[in-house]
Amino acid sequence: MSHPHLPSTQAAVNAVRALAREFGLEFTVTDDIGADQTSRRTAAGAFRVLDEDGSLPHEAYVELGGSPSVSVQLYPEDDARIIVDGVEFADVPRDAVPGFVRALHTGLAHVKGRFFPPGQWLIVPVPGGATYKELIPQMTLTPWLSSRVR
Numbered sequence: 001m002s003h004p005h006l007p008s009t010q011a012a013v014n015a016v017r018a019l020a021r022e023f024g025l026e027f028t029v030t031d032d033i034g035a036d037q038t039s040r041r042t043a044a045g046a047f048r049v050l051d052e053d054g055s056l057p058h059e060a061y062v063e064l065g066g067s068p069s070v071s072v073q074l075y076p077e078d079d080a081r082i083i084v085d086g087v088e089f090a091d092v093p094r095d096a097v098p099g100f101v102r103a104l105h106t107g108l109a110h111v112k113g114r115f116f117p118p119g120q121w122l123i124v125p126v127p128g129g130a131t132y133k134e135l136i137p138q139m140t141l142t143p144w145l146s147s148r149v150r
Contacts, residue, residue: 004095005095006094006095006097006098008058009058009059009060009074009075009076009094010058010060012060012074012080012097012098013029013031013060013062013074015097015098016062016064016072016097016098016101017029018098019098019101019102019105020064023066023105024066025064025065025066025105026064026065026066027062027063027064027065028062028063028065029060029061029062029063030060030061031058031059031060032058032059032060032061057076058076059073059074059075059076060072060073061073061074062074064101067143067144068084068085068104068142068144068145069083069084069085069086069142069144070084070101070104071083072097072101074094074097075094078093078094078095079091079092079093079094080092080093080094080097082097082100082101084104084109084122084124085122085142085144085145086140086142087122087134087135087136087137087145088134089124092132096126096129096130099126099127099128099129100124100126100132102127103124103125103126103127104124108125108127109123109124109125110122110123110148110149110150111123111141111145111146111148111149111150112149112150113149119135119136120135120136120141120149121133121134121135122134122136122145122148
């Protein structure tokens with residue numbers, strides 16, 4: 001089973017908004033539209049709103065309330081950066097974002113630790129897709145992360 005294709009940043013925002021409703025989470029979004037507003041569009045040139053191909057790039061920053069603390073930065077290049085309780089997952093494909101958020105709120109995500117080399121990792125298996133794994137910085141666990149230790 002693969003992820004449904006999300007053809008645009010707005011499609012991903014709508015999918016995350018639907019998950020926020022499903023799980024009863026507060027949802028806020030900030031949109032940046034135009035090459036002069038998005039964070040990665042330096043190739044378009046100074047003071048240009050459109051990309052070279054005439055498209056209008058759209059970037060969105062989504063915050064979800066509740067526990068865990070989740071923010072999602074959706075980029076026009078079909079990827080996202082997701083931060084979960086201070087743990088950053090860079091370069092998550094846009095199509096995987098809804099599955100990633102669902103995994104956080106359905107108990108699939110978990111924390112695993114090792115003695116050598118020492119460290120703890122947040123592991124997020126996305127149904128029908130990849131498993132994302134990131135080191136928890138400074139081994140400081142929030143209450144939500146502590147509740148997910150296996």
